[in-house]
Amino acid sequence: MTTKKTARQRFGVNLKTARKAAGFTQDALAREVGMTLNTIVRWERGEREPDTLAMMEVVARAVGKTVGELLE
Numbered sequence: 001m002t003t004k005k006t007a008r009q010r011f012g013v014n015l016k017t018a019r020k021a022a023g024f025t026q027d028a029l030a031r032e033v034g035m036t037l038n039t040i041v042r043w044e045r046g047e048r049e050p051d052t053l054a055m056m057e058v059v060a061r062a063v064g065k066t067v068g069e070l071l072e
Contacts, residue, residue, distance in 0.1 A: 009046035014070045016044040018063035
């Protein structure tokens with residue numbers, strides 16, 4: 001049985017990949033975008049996602065991606 005990932009899970013996986021490629025630790029990314037380490041961890045696990053499009057754009061910019069790339 002194949003499990004289809006939710007948009008939140010895809011965002012998390014893509015964020016983690018982009019964060020590592022950009023050379024950020026989770027803590028460094030959290031500081032860069034003004035969030036807590038726990039928030040970044042939850043986003044990457046697919047437990048949560050940014051509450052606003054504006055925050056999603058800040059995160060995407062920080063890791064050198066577009067919002068669309070993080071959601072695909």
